[in-house]
Amino acid sequence: MLSKPTKMLTKVSIFIFIAIVLLASFKSHAQSPKLELFDSNGAPAGPAIILKSDANMTLTGLINHVVVTQTYQNENPFAVNARYVFPLPDESAVHAMTMRIGERVIKGQIDKKVEAEKKYEEAKKAGKQAALVRQQRANMFITNVANIGPGEQVIIELEYQEIIDYSSGTFAIRFPTTITPRYHAISGEVEVSTQNQTHFNSLPTGWLSPVYSIKSSNQNDNVPSSQFSLNIDIDVGLELVDINSKFHNVDVQNTAFGQYKIALNETNAVNRDFVLEFKPLQKEQAQAAFFTQQFENGDRYGLAMLMPPGDHFTQTQRLPREMVFVVDTSGSMHGQSMEQAKKALFYALSLLDSDDSFNIIGFDNIVTPMSDKPLIASDFNLRRAERFIYSLEADGGTEIQGALNAVLDGSEFGGFVRQVVFLTDGSVSNEDALFKNIQSKLGDSRLFTVGIGSAPNSFFMRRAADIGKGSFTFIGSTSEVQPKMQQLFDKLAHPAITNLGLSDESGNSLDFWPPPLPDLYFGEPIMVAIKLNNAKNVVLAGQTAQGPLSIKLSTQNSSSAQGIAKLWARQKIKSLLLYNEQNTVKDEVQELALTHQLLSPFTAFIAIEQTQIKEVAEQTAQATNAVPQGMAMRLPQTDGQSRLHILLGCILLLGFSALKINRSFKLSRARK
Amino acid sequence: MKKWLSAGLLIAGLGLFGHGAYMQAKAWLAQVLIEQAWQEALKSPGIKVKPWYYADSYVTAKLDWPSHNKTLSVLAGASGRNLAFAPSQFLPAGELGGKEFGNEKGSLIAGHNDTHFAFLQHAKVGEAFTLQLQSGVIQNYKVTGIEVIHQSQNSFLQTPGLYLLTCYPFDSLASGTDLRLLVSAQMSSPDSLSGISTTSS
Numbered sequence: 001m002l003s004k005p006t007k008m009l010t011k012v013s014i015f016i017f018i019a020i021v022l023l024a025s026f027k028s029h030a031q032s033p034k035l036e037l038f039d040s041n042g043a044p045a046g047p048a049i050i051l052k053s054d055a056n057m058t059l060t061g062l063i064n065h066v067v068v069t070q071t072y073q074n075e076n077p078f079a080v081n082a083r084y085v086f087p088l089p090d091e092s093a094v095h096a097m098t099m100r101i102g103e104r105v106i107k108g109q110i111d112k113k114v115e116a117e118k119k120y121e122e123a124k125k126a127g128k129q130a131a132l133v134r135q136q137r138a139n140m141f142i143t144n145v146a147n148i149g150p151g152e153q154v155i156i157e158l159e160y161q162e163i164i165d166y167s168s169g170t171f172a173i174r175f176p177t178t179i180t181p182r183y184h185a186i187s188g189e190v191e192v193s194t195q196n197q198t199h200f201n202s203l204p205t206g207w208l209s210p211v212y213s214i215k216s217s218n219q220n221d222n223v224p225s226s227q228f229s230l231n232i233d234i235d236v237g238l239e240l241v242d243i244n245s246k247f248h249n250v251d252v253q254n255t256a257f258g259q260y261k262i263a264l265n266e267t268n269a270v271n272r273d274f275v276l277e278f279k280p281l282q283k284e285q286a287q288a289a290f291f292t293q294q295f296e297n298g299d300r301y302g303l304a305m306l307m308p309p310g311d312h313f314t315q316t317q318r319l320p321r322e323m324v325f326v327v328d329t330s331g332s333m334h335g336q337s338m339e340q341a342k343k344a345l346f347y348a349l350s351l352l353d354s355d356d357s358f359n360i361i362g363f364d365n366i367v368t369p370m371s372d373k374p375l376i377a378s379d380f381n382l383r384r385a386e387r388f389i390y391s392l393e394a395d396g397g398t399e400i401q402g403a404l405n406a407v408l409d410g411s412e413f414g415g416f417v418r419q420v421v422f423l424t425d426g427s428v429s430n431e432d433a434l435f436k437n438i439q440s441k442l443g444d445s446r447l448f449t450v451g452i453g454s455a456p457n458s459f460f461m462r463r464a465a466d467i468g469k470g471s472f473t474f475i476g477s478t479s480e481v482q483p484k485m486q487q488l489f490d491k492l493a494h495p496a497i498t499n500l501g502l503s504d505e506s507g508n509s510l511d512f513w514p515p516p517l518p519d520l521y522f523g524e525p526i527m528v529a530i531k532l533n534n535a536k537n538v539v540l541a542g543q544t545a546q547g548p549l550s551i552k553l554s555t556q557n558s559s560s561a562q563g564i565a566k567l568w569a570r571q572k573i574k575s576l577l578l579y580n581e582q583n584t585v586k587d588e589v590q591e592l593a594l595t596h597q598l599l600s601p602f603t604a605f606i607a608i609e610q611t612q613i614k615e616v617a618e619q620t621a622q623a624t625n626a627v628p629q630g631m632a633m634r635l636p637q638t639d640g641q642s643r644l645h646i647l648l649g650c651i652l653l654l655g656f657s658a659l660k661i662n663r664s665f666k667l668s669r670a671r672k
Numbered sequence: 673m674k675k676w677l678s679a680g681l682l683i684a685g686l687g688l689f690g691h692g693a694y695m696q697a698k699a700w701l702a703q704v705l706i707e708q709a710w711q712e713a714l715k716s717p718g719i720k721v722k723p724w725y726y727a728d729s730y731v732t733a734k735l736d737w738p739s740h741n742k743t744l745s746v747l748a749g750a751s752g753r754n755l756a757f758a759p760s761q762f763l764p765a766g767e768l769g770g771k772e773f774g775n776e777k778g779s780l781i782a783g784h785n786d787t788h789f790a791f792l793q794h795a796k797v798g799e800a801f802t803l804q805l806q807s808g809v810i811q812n813y814k815v816t817g818i819e820v821i822h823q824s825q826n827s828f829l830q831t832p833g834l835y836l837l838t839c840y841p842f843d844s845l846a847s848g849t850d851l852r853l854l855v856s857a858q859m860s861s862p863d864s865l866s867g868i869s870t871t872s873s
Contacts, residue, residue: 638837639848652689655685
């Protein structure tokens, strides 16, 4: 009866199938009814606010002018106050705010932060509609909107300008859409729950309680909790090639020569930073640019971009290097970020020369060096390093301080170049203290930061690299590791142009920011905002490995552009805050910010609707950000399949013995 | 044809069975070694005792759950490697010991749902268990809640208490689930210990 093997096979597979189905259905049936999914806080959900966010960028020359529109829609049957913590690009100079309620348009006024806060509180208590925008840190802002009536919509428009990135022949625009949750080094806490922040007066002072929604990651498939759209108008007067959005789908339209319209073509795009890169068709045309802005009172500001000729970098004798790789292995790096970091490290090792020496240091809340002393890049040591990298695991908090202490001690090095490559997502909150520390301990070393993950804290890393006289590289996905690390190593391998300075033709120093200009690496342009008095020419002087470098730029044949004064002021504020104690420069920064209508740590935009008195809202709704893509602080993965494997193994073995028995049965019959 | 089929069945069957049995055996054997290390650790609190010389973790506590007849030693660091050997303490969360030790955050112990923490599927609210710290202190806990959460929901760690965590559902056919079974426990007063131990046995 059971003579055909096919028949046998069918029977065995049917048996296995039934067994699996029975097992699965029985198990799930037996367990599911007694458990329910609910919020682990057990708290009822707070008042909700629907937030829509749009960004419209207009790119002219090197300046990107952006209007961010935030629409707050109150879906509750009662009035609420709204609060939204949101990121903007690192160097953005926010210079205007407008509140729209229906037909009414209220222009925001810049004021001292304390004053603005006071006005806002008063308006809020009086039942007036008001909006307050403050800068929490250089790349993070807070909007507060008071008394949004039931079913009402309030629109807040913010305008900012930034200089776009230009490096190795490629322009890049970056727009952050979410915030990496920060590790609080001061208390070592994981995160403060956003649920606790529903009251205005619980705002953190100085230390940041970041906001990210857990809900949105679960609901991603259905309704994104915040909607986002982005449009870019590019008018650079150059023919562009390779317009390329790194992590999002975009539509590109070429409307006229040198003009492009780009629109985000994705509904759920808020969990990772937006990056758009493009290249001019002919690289030579992008080698120098000069824009000026003339004011009626005689003030003149200039923005210069200059790409030093490539031959200043090549053909130089190469000094041996000591490379120290510092890699963040904290819990926030878990997952994709850690994989990217490891891949970057492996690739970096493969680029070392045999006369280089190196060391690898992993850190979370403890520092784990691979070796006490730097090692020669021999085959043996490289293999040892590879094993060390394999064993790294992301766990624990980010105590960057300890890692910095381990690599920077302020010493000078003769005969070789010491380069520190720092790979991290930069989830730290005590940035200012860290910058001071780097500045005081840098010595002769150079600090290069590599940002890892889908939403790294690039503000921290960019500034750390500024102070560390190195450069910042952003790796957004695993496929980018190789080209980006290659670029970085090209920079590392070629000596920089140092001691850069600007003066007019008679040698008088100009008021330019940032001073001193950072060292310039291969493929990087100088980007500097200058206050030009009556200078006709600007002379850039620097020191290369072959000798002094001097380049003259004429201010006469520059094109005029808007907003350069604001960029100059923004750079000056940044530099003042970066290299000084906050208290000592507070007045100067405040003055600058008020004159140039800029948001700064000491100024805020306030808009108050005076005419209408509304119901006073009693609750504050927190608009939330999406969890960064690939973001960790995952709870441990603990599902084992050993029981299933044993069961399946047994079934297969049963099938095997059934076959055997069948065969011996047949054999014995055949013998008969 | 038949020969290939039977050989294939044999190899696959042995492979799967072997792998499953190996995981179970590893989980069980390691507990024996870790238990020895725990006895060592109790003698010298303050020293991090490794269960075997090349281990990259150390023993931190011992769980005793009489109603399920479970005694488990706990390792530090909830990495995949440690979890194969023992339930492990999730280090980014709070220290073990709870409020008495000035700890305002919840502490979390995770374990595999097919070995050490498989018994959690039968745990009930109100059950009592003890946690022994390396200082020798034995703390009494009572289960206050059992819930299923998504792996990204970690806000419960803001509330002090001891949390036991394992993947959910149990005996799932697919791996890599995003759901977790969370057993919350709060410290109960020490004098209730005698009462509980009699009722639970």
